[in-house]
Amino acid sequence: MLRSRVHEAAHEVGFALCGVARPDPSDHLEHYRAWLAAGYHGDMAYLARPDAVARRGDPARTLAEVRAIVVVGDLYDQPDPPGVPDDPSRGVIARYARGRDYHRVMRTKLRRLAERIERAAGGEGLAGVARAYVDTGPVLERELARRAGLGWFGRNTMLIHPRAGSYFFLGVLFTTVEIEPDAPFEADHCGTCRRCVDACPTGALLDRDPEGAPVLDATRCISYLTIEQRGPIPQELRPALGNRVFGCDICQEVCPWNVRFSRPAEEPAYRARGPGELPQGVEVEGGRPGGARPTKDSGAASPPHPGTDFPGLVELLETALDPGRWDAFTRGSPIRRAGRVGLARSACVALGNELARVRTPRSEALAVLRRAAHDSDPVVAEAAGWALKRAGGRSEG
Incomplete structure (x- = not known):
């Protein structure tokens, strides 16, 4: 049959x-x-x-x-x-x-x-x-x-x-x-x-x-x-x-x-994927994933990529704020569907929820959110501002 x-x-x-x-x-x-x-x-x-x-x-x-x-x-x-x-x-x-x-x-x-x-x-x-x-x-x-x-x-x-x-x-x-x-x-x-x-x-x-x-x-x-x-x-x-x-x-x-x-x-x-592990077919050239050029905020070399198995929120937002790193991180991955703006926005929201739960916010979380608050896309900037307010108004500095 x-x-x-x-x-x-x-x-x-x-x-x-x-x-x-x-x-x-x-x-x-x-x-x-x-x-x-x-x-x-x-x-x-x-x-x-x-x-x-x-x-x-x-x-x-x-x-x-x-x-x-x-x-x-x-x-x-x-x-x-x-x-x-x-x-x-x-x-x-x-x-x-x-x-x-x-x-x-x-x-x-x-x-x-x-x-x-x-x-x-x-x-x-x-x-x-x-x-x-x-x-x-x-x-x-x-x-x-x-x-x-x-x-x-x-x-x-x-x-x-x-x-x-x-x-x-x-x-x-x-x-x-x-x-x-x-x-x-x-x-x-x-x-x-x-x-x-x-x-x-x-x-x-x-x-x-x-x-x-x-x-x-x-x-x-x-x-x-x-x-x-x-x-x-x-x-x-x-x-x-x-x-x-x-x-x-x-x-x-x-x-x-x-x-x-x-x-x-x-x-x-x-x-x-584990931390630092790029999608299949993506290579690191000159310290940059996939040969992407550094952005003005990223420096000359790229920090390790977060993994896809419960990535650190700070590392994830840092990646989403850098178009070159985001491109390499999401290439060949379903995560690319959200777009750079969508991933950065959601990471900001998640960080805001974290900051609302803790007594002493992490300095690195506040720092990356302040960067995100100046992102060129208003959706990301608004989400970052909301997250900083969740931290109890600690957006100064």
């Missing part, structure tokens, strides 16, 4: 999960449209483009002769060092963003999978074409994954696999080859559990709608605020961010299915 060979091929190229879905029109599209109408997508206007919404609703609009959709999952969880996430002087980066950009890693694997499917189909006298997507095209990946038997929608809106939890990336392969589908996942194993809803510090999770679909107000979600939000973070939400500077895993960390079943990433590329 071709489906079993597809499953085998997916595991051979390194995917932990695989399922095959029918290319039927979406039965989740009305929930998606209602979510957009409520404005829960915030400034992510690309999600509401009419052509993209229509393509999300019908796979045939993406690939006219599509006969099957292969959905794969790549594990990315990694354990946190004991006690470190609670250290207010260190920033928290979401697990998925601590290693290399998953889009690149998964696209390479999906190309290899497509080649194997073509060979297997050719052996059965079939021929076809394939189109791959990794969180970038007009595709409702989680719905397709549920239809491919990979799990159910949790109250945190994540897809939860009964033996792997929710820490996995999704990739899809539209193919014109006829492949027998897997059985859809129909059960909802969340039951009455509301741990994710209750744990969200900003109240972004709105539980389920009357028809059972989970609802997220992205404009209150820490991941949206630190990654997609391009302007200032609303002041009333800033204290709730704590030391989170890029993304948030709280609703996944408290999920019993992750506590019990989540497995560490099998892909080495998703491993967090």
